[in-house]
Amino acid sequence: MRGKLLIGRxxxxxxxxxxxxxxxxxxxxxxxxxxIVAVGSxxxxxxxxxxxxxxxxxxxxxxxxxxxxxxxxxxxxxxIFAVQCFTVTEGTVLWQIGSWTLYSGGVSxxxxxxxxxxxxxxxxxxxxxxxxxxxxxxxxxxxxxxxxAIGISAQRLTLMMSIALRxxxxxxxxxxxxxxxxxxxxxxxxxxxxxxxxxMLVSLLVPVTVGAFRRAEELVLSMESRGFQIGAPRSEYHxxxxxxxDTWFVLSFAILAAGVLAYRFxx
Amino acid sequence: xxxxxxxVSYAYDDGSLWRSGALERVELExxxxxxxxxAGTTGSGKSTxxxxxxxxxxxxxxxxxxxxxxxxxxxKAPKMRELRRRVGLVFQFPEQQLFEDTVEKDICFGPLNFxxxxxxxxxxxxxxLSLLGLDESVLQRxxxxxxxxxxxxxxxxxxxxxDPDIIALDEPTATLDPQSRAELAALLSxxxxxxxxxxxxxxxxxxxxxxxxDGWVIMKNGRTLFQGTTDALVREAAFLEQEGLxxxxxxxxxxxxxxxxxxxxxxxxxxxxxLADRLAEVLAAEGGAGERxxxxx
Numbered sequence: 001m002r003g004k005l006l007i008g009r010x011x012x013x014x015x016x017x018x019x020x021x022x023x024x025x026x027x028x029x030x031x032x033x034x035x036i037v038a039v040g041s042x043x044x045x046x047x048x049x050x051x052x053x054x055x056x057x058x059x060x061x062x063x064x065x066x067x068x069x070x071x072x073x074x075x076x077x078x079x080i081f082a083v084q085c086f087t088v089t090e091g092t093v094l095w096q097i098g099s100w101t102l103y104s105g106g107v108s109x110x111x112x113x114x115x116x117x118x119x120x121x122x123x124x125x126x127x128x129x130x131x132x133x134x135x136x137x138x139x140x141x142x143x144x145x146x147x148x149a150i151g152i153s154a155q156r157l158t159l160m161m162s163i164a165l166r167x168x169x170x171x172x173x174x175x176x177x178x179x180x181x182x183x184x185x186x187x188x189x190x191x192x193x194x195x196x197x198x199x200m201l202v203s204l205l206v207p208v209t210v211g212a213f214r215r216a217e218e219l220v221l222s223m224e225s226r227g228f229q230i231g232a233p234r235s236e237y238h239x240x241x242x243x244x245x246d247t248w249f250v251l252s253f254a255i256l257a258a259g260v261l262a263y264r265f266x267x
Numbered sequence: 268x269x270x271x272x273x274x275v276s277y278a279y280d281d282g283s284l285w286r287s288g289a290l291e292r293v294e295l296e297x298x299x300x301x302x303x304x305x306a307g308t309t310g311s312g313k314s315t316x317x318x319x320x321x322x323x324x325x326x327x328x329x330x331x332x333x334x335x336x337x338x339x340x341x342x343k344a345p346k347m348r349e350l351r352r353r354v355g356l357v358f359q360f361p362e363q364q365l366f367e368d369t370v371e372k373d374i375c376f377g378p379l380n381f382x383x384x385x386x387x388x389x390x391x392x393x394x395x396l397s398l399l400g401l402d403e404s405v406l407q408r409x410x411x412x413x414x415x416x417x418x419x420x421x422x423x424x425x426x427x428x429x430d431p432d433i434i435a436l437d438e439p440t441a442t443l444d445p446q447s448r449a450e451l452a453a454l455l456s457x458x459x460x461x462x463x464x465x466x467x468x469x470x471x472x473x474x475x476x477x478x479x480x481d482g483w484v485i486m487k488n489g490r491t492l493f494q495g496t497t498d499a500l501v502r503e504a505a506f507l508e509q510e511g512l513x514x515x516x517x518x519x520x521x522x523x524x525x526x527x528x529x530x531x532x533x534x535x536x537x538x539x540x541x542l543a544d545r546l547a548e549v550l551a552a553e554g555g556a557g558e559r560x561x562x563x564x
Contacts, residue, residue, distance in 0.1 A: 011284050065284075174363065180323050181364040184356045185429065186380030188347055207366040210411065 009169070010132045013060040016245070018130045022139025024246035029127050031253035035260045036120045044260050045112055045119075051256050052123045061129055069125035070118050077114040084110030137162040138240055156230055163219070170215065175208045268332065269299040269433055269465045270320060275329035276340075277315055289315040291489040292329070297467065297482070299432075302459045304476045305469045307486030308511055313437070313469045314359055316486065320435050320467070321354040322347040334432065352381045355431030359438050359469075361422035365410040370396075370421050373410055377429040388428075395424035398454060400447075415442040423451070427458075434458065435467040440475060448475060455479070474515035477537045485512055501535040517542075 012018065039045050056066055084106050091105030131139070137158050144154035179189060182200065189197055272295035278288045289312045297303050305313050318324040319331050322338055331338045336350045355377075358364045367373040374392035375385070383391065393403060399420040405413065410421055419442050426434065434455070440448040456479040459466045470476055473483075483500045485493040485507060492510055493503055500507070501518050508514045517537045524542075525531045528549050536542040 009285070062284075177358070177360075177363040178366050180318075181358060181366060182376075183323060183347075184321055184351060184358075184364075185377035185425065186348060186351050187376070188351070191346055191348060203366070206368070214411075 009128065011061050011065065011129050015058060015060040015130070017055065017059045017126065020249050021240055021242055021246040022131050022135045023142040023240065023242070024249050025127055025131060026139050026143045027250050028253040029124055031250070031257045032123060033120065035253070035257040036116050038257070038260045038264050039116055040112070040264050042112065044263050045115060048119060048256065048260065049115070052119055055126060056123070059126060059130055065129065066122040066125055070122040073117065073121055077117050080117060081110040081114040084113055133162060133165050135238065138236065138238065142240060153231065159230065167212070167215070171208060171212055174211050175204055178204055178207055268296055269334060270295065270297040271332040272319070273330045275319065275326045275331055277319070277324060278327050281327045289489055290326075293489070293491055295484065295491060295494065297465065299465050300459070300463050301481045302456065302466045302479050303468070303482045303484060304473060304480040305467065305484045305486065306471070306473050306512065307492070311486040312489040313486050317356065317435050317437050317467070317469060320433065321351050321356050323356070352429060353431055354433045354435065355426035355429055357423050357426050357434075357436040357439055359441070361418045362411065364422045365418065365425070368409055369407055370410050370413070371406040373421065374425040374428050377425060381429060391428040392424070395428040398427060399424045400450060416444060416447055419443060420447070431464075433465040433467065437469045438471060439468065440470065440472060452476060452479060474517055477515060477517065487511070498535060
């Protein structure tokens, strides 16, 4: 189960992208998101794809890991493609069944939307692949700092996020252990008929949820016993230092976003 | 053979960047009807080894034979249901093994899966609980509200209720009080002697099992460092200690005394009673000098 899930696991290959300031990476991802949302034509998609591939290669992480990161969302991509095919009525008629007509514009737009989705998911995986959860949190705290001016505690938000991220693998491990315990006593998920499988998965929910609450309680106690207090000043283990490279990194994304936006709205 | 390992290797997350090897070319033979202890430092692969016994883990290389089932690294795993009935596995942390909302349901889970009627399964649950010395009143309680020791006992009961031929336990005495530890070791020994079960126990407290175990497996870094009888273990103690294994004091003491009185060829006496008796005999045979020597020992 864990082997298949890639969310929130960092892969250390020591590339220069790994060393980029997490705040720069977070800002860059936001710019990338803007760029991808603005992509609406084949040339723009092509540019975004080349840009993404270049950065993916620079991380030195095998490309198939990015493919695997996007894989769990294939149903959504197929759905997006289908919706475009059904609703768009531009371009030439490709196919006609009864009252429904498939237009070339629909297929084209559907393909663009699905690829956009794939690019977005696999590319943003760079963030978690190249940044350890601790650094990611620190980056998050840095990016959210301006919010404190309007009375939102950045520390509270990042703490919440770090715990959530931290617990994904733990809860997965825990459910796997229960699956194993059930298998050891004659109820192997792989060998059961579909109906039974569903019943077993539901029976898994209760102990896993109970376990998560128990863990949360233990965590609170252990943090409090070590003097953690929300809002209290804390020293950092790693100090984030903004370098010139980080500026260039963000700038490259800003140029991409600006370019895509300009192409979309000015041409 | 009850269990045979042929050059078995296992790696977690095999074929990915997070691959971590846990077993390396392990060779193992456990005869049916024996009581085997498995020891070794933490992280030496004991728990991973155990999960191969009932096919929960499939080796990434090599072949595992358990009873009449064969699990081969390269082939698709066969149906494990029958094997799982015959091989009961008690996990290291009982709270991760219990998942139902009452103790009774939890213990009945295995028997029901293997085709027992509900009434039979409930009978079994009561029987298994009584074996572990737990009161029937816990049957209707939530297993997660029990104490650590009680939880451990329920976890063991839930496996014994399936009446397996091979019982494998992962550090079963870890959270028990001294009295329960001794009782559990005695219970396992009874199951082994009177019902002919094959019992395999992973432990960090070798001394607890020494009176009962016929054979030992010592693991280090995913390999078997030693496999043999308890007597052989006593003879190899110096080597194993060198390799970082904590040798129980009774073995060290026996080896010291054996060297002093020339008893190396004998069957080691590892309980205080048997050692005292044996020493008394030796000293009586030596006559007058015995009194002084006895005090020293």
